[in-house]
Amino acid sequence: NAGVTQTPKFQVLKTGQSMTLQCAQDMNHEYMSWYRQDPGMGLRLIHYSVGAGITDQGEVPNGYNVSRSTTEDFPLRLLSAAPSQTSVYFCASSYSRISEAFFGQGTRLTVV
């Protein structure tokens, strides 16, 4: 079972470039989220989705866009990368809003 798959694992961007971090899950979970992890700050919620076609902002949404056209996929877009977006990004999915969250392996993004 693949679970939650994130691509790429590593990425280096120049300031101002755009890119999309991919996240896919094969567990038919309705709930999907994107977090960023920074040293000493734990994980902070960027955006989340409660089902296909429904997304909402989390704690730190600025500079990021999401869409949810299918249950399986929840891509995260950086429209104009900034050095402050250097971080490790995790995608998570869960069956319900209170059930166990399954995490991907993470994408380590560096913006220079």
Added chain:
Amino acid sequence: GEDVEQSLFLSVREGDSSVINCTYTDSSSTYLYWYKQEPGAGLQLLTYIFSNMDMKQDQRLTVLLNKKDKHLSLRIADTQTGDSAIYFCAESNRGNQGGKLIFGQGTELSVKP
């Protein structure tokens, strides 16, 4: 607002017990979780406790919840070098949308042989 706090580091010797502490502010927290993150990996759920419970034991893991003080702890008995990782406390409540979890900063556990 909601906040979860943890100490950043803990060092123990192999075979000792480890106790990782967490405090939270949301009095409506319904579920409290402990996640483990090994180097270069994602987070993996270790255990969880409902807010109407005081204690939960699962093999070497014991979770204690003091709801009055909003204090959660994770005890690992007979700690092994393989337990070295970052441990995150997280909380959610029924009112949260989207499986939203509020995480602490993470406690880095170092186990010395």
